[in-house]
Amino acid sequence: MTDSTTPSTPLKSPRLREKGRLMSASEIERTLVRLAHEIVEKNDGGSNLGLVGIKRRGVPLAKRLGALIEKIEKHPVDVGTLDISFYRDDLSTAGPRPTVTPGDVGFDVNGRDIVLMDDVLYTGRTIRAALDALFDHGRPKSVQLLVLIDRGHRELPIQATFTGRSIPTSSREIIEVKLNEVDGQEQVLLVELVD
Template sequence: MRVVEKRQLLSADEIGRTLQRLAHEIVEKSGGTDDLALIGVRRRGVPLSERLAKTIQNFSGVQIPVGTIDITLYRDDLSTVGPQPVVHSNEISFSVDNRDLVIVDDVLYTGRTIRAAMNGLFDLGRPKRIRLCVLIDRGHRELPVEASFIGSKVQTSDTEIVEVHLKEIDGDERVVLVDRVAE
């Protein structure tokens, strides 16, 4: 199997503009910033949630709390993934009780990650509401999970992979569609 790049879905500028729009949408649909908090899913949801919070602060002057969740312990495929994944800490320094939470992730695919993230959040308390914000929705859901805030919807096939590169983690910044092809 070889991985080939098929096309670029978003450029760095487009990612920036998309996040600007998502930040405004989140505040608008929430009717303000009261109780609002963002939860970034490790790994690439983390820089995305931080950027959204910064944007919201820039236009509203309000600093909304941001947390990080690691879903490793809540995965439903631990016995099938081969080497046991390394567990990371959640970093949520505020109480989630009665919060209006927005989970932030890069790609929405099967929905299993988001199910796991919600399980993790429930272990920490009882949020008032949980919504989901993703940069890319690529379809192929296996669970009844939908996002409230979507950067871009992309039609994909099963063999394709959506690769999100963020400068905080990958050094470069773009979203590409790659495909696995037989040698």
């Protein structure tokens, strides 16, 4: 915090202006309940399902959906985590590619119907990296994508199987998903870059 006696220095990072709240905590919960039912219906139950959350906000979504599907199906569903930081094509490619061990996901993905989860689908680059990482762990029977928000602007031919909401945005707008497990609050905001 800056007081009146301390000269402030201009920030180099872009400023964001909140344009509005797109989803409240209760709307997020209702959306996840609907998505859990859609997953169960599309996959003829949950016996062969494995849910994989992409770090960071995909992980709590996967855990919540796993608990919801367990209530519907009356048996536990494997829930795992995928860290794609080593697979990003927008990071430096200098140096050797780190080794990822099969235990990183948390369960065997071979022959399973995997639902890959992330909070926002935008260009598709995160999902492409996640698919690379997932296939380093094994060969699933199928891979389906679930996102809480699809905001458009795809650069790659990637489409979600399950979508919480589709929210068209401009290139200056950003969707901020806030989840209690990561952010200490629960909501989805639309913010805009300000010059």
